Amino acid sequence: MCCHTNRHRSRMKRCGFYIHRLRHRLFLFLVSLVAVCLLELLYLKVTVWESNSGDPHDITDWLSGIHSHTYDVNCTAIYELDPVEIGRALELRQKALVAVDDEDIVSLTSNCTTFIKTRCYDRFQISEAERSFPLAYSLVVHKNAPMVERILHAIYAPHNIYCIHYDQKSFRPFIEAMKNLAYCLPNVFISSTLESVKYAHISRLNADLNCLSDLLRSEVRWKYVINLCGQDFPLKSNYELVRELRQLNGRNMLESIRPNELKKQRFSFHHKLKYVSHDYHRIPVRTPIAKDAPPHGLVMFSGSAYFVLSWEFVNYISSNKVVKDFLAWSADTYSPDEHFWATLVRMPGVPGHIPRSEPDVTDIKSKTRLVKWIYFEGHFYPPCTGTHIRSVCIYGVAELRWLLNNDHWFANKFDPKVDPILISCLEEKLMEQRHFA
Incomplete structure (x- = not known):
């Protein structure tokens, strides 16, 4: 009985040893795997950094x-x-x-x-x-x-x-x-x-x-x-x-x-700030009160x-x-x-x-600003290839040549949400x- 018990204890001890060694090797394997993955990720990031660091078009890098x-x-x-x-x-x-x-x-x-x-x-x-x-x-x-x-x-x-x-x-x-x-x-x-x-x-x-x-x-x-x-x-x-x-x-x-009659209305009458929309924006609204003539003639x-x-x-x-x-x-x-x-x-x-x-x-x-108005498209300039806001074109990529070949120094309007490629x-x-x- 005693001998049998001792043999059983010996087997259990050897099994515990093998289990412990297996756990240790599994732990080392997992550590090695994580280390390799981290090194690969680091290499990838460094490669991206090196390839982008000299590019002036990037707004920033992976950092x-x-x-x-x-x-x-x-x-x-x-x-x-x-x-x-x-x-x-x-x-x-x-x-x-x-x-x-x-x-x-x-x-x-x-x-x-x-x-x-x-x-x-x-x-x-x-x-x-x-x-x-x-x-x-x-x-x-x-x-x-x-x-x-x-x-x-x-x-x-x-x-x-x-x-x-x-x-x-x-x-x-x-x-x-x-x-x-x-x-x-x-x-x-x-x-x-x-x-x-x-x-x-x-x-x-x-x-x-x-x-x-x-x-x-x-x-x-x-x-x-x-x-x-x-x-x-x-x-x-x-x-x-x-x-x-x-x-x-x-x-x-x-x-x-020289202003037309519509433009004259903008400075011939007093204007007052009023709420005009649900988002509580205020803009000048014309009143019936006429203004005096501009000062100093x-x-x-x-x-x-x-x-x-x-x-x-x-x-x-x-x-x-x-x-x-x-x-x-x-x-x-x-x-x-x-x-x-x-x-x-x-x-x-x-x-x-x-x-x-x-x-x-x-x-x-005037070379100060190139603006494409919807009601002149097809007459003074080609149609807008982007979209419009308040009758003004937000340019699209197909207008690149037209923009750069124009004599103007600046243009309006651009929006990266409309055409980031342009x-x-x-x-x-x-x-x-x-x-x-």
Whole structure:
């Protein structure tokens, strides 16, 4: 009985030993397997990092978890109007939408060194012609931080100066992203005075004026200032733009036409802010009360909110009493920025003025902004291949050649949610005009 018990205990001991050894080997095998997987993943990430780190088109790399803006299309073939490639791009654009939001830009810009190197802000080479002709920009924006960063990247040069005015009503992540951009880039700053911008209201004009005031105090003695919104995009590189601006010889470039009766209604009557929709947005609404004539006998002209103005012009109007009175008079008009600049540029004595006797400077003649209106499509320009909002085309990829072959310097409107491939191809074509160290 005793011998039998001892033999049983011995067998149990040997079984326990084998089970323990089996568990140990299984543990080592699992550890080895996990280690191999981690090494493979690390190798894959390093490979992606190395392949993307020098690509200026990527908004960031795998470290920040944001997808690339490049797509499997041939932008040169699209520019050459290859029907097969355009067809592929039109089919692909809905599948190519990248879910990049304000928080992603906050994350990317939270580390300035990574941001600057990833987006190659430190690698732009500037010609002496550009360096001797610095530009200033006023960016009045309120949403879509990824698009704002792409606009900034497309117009960026280290010797230029950039003022960002964000809407006080903007969401916190957007505001944080704008502040981070200004913190990371030494020649980018936030406007010292911020407005709560309302559609077609004096607050939109004031936002630009706030930036212009700050830019005048800048140490950079810029030659011209250009204003942009969050759906604009350049059609010329900085080098090409400087080459054309030099030819202005101090003249200003903006739309300035004699207003029709419909446009006159916008500044001939007092307007009052009213709620006009369920989302509590307020816009100026015309009242039956007629306004007095413009102060100082100013002759009214209409245009758009977009301008290219010389330093001398901006400096002159900053302390001019006629301008101050005209601004106060415009406060209760509809979309005052669409007559303010157009009228002032015709005022005798202002630097670079356009004589009132000269013909209208239409949106076709003015190079400040290329806008495609739905009611002129098929007459003055080809149909929109994207979509429309308030009768304005949001461009599609098939318009790449038309955009780049136009004489305009900037265009509106672009939206990565409508056609991300077009913006990517524009970036590629503009980058071809740039050089990197």
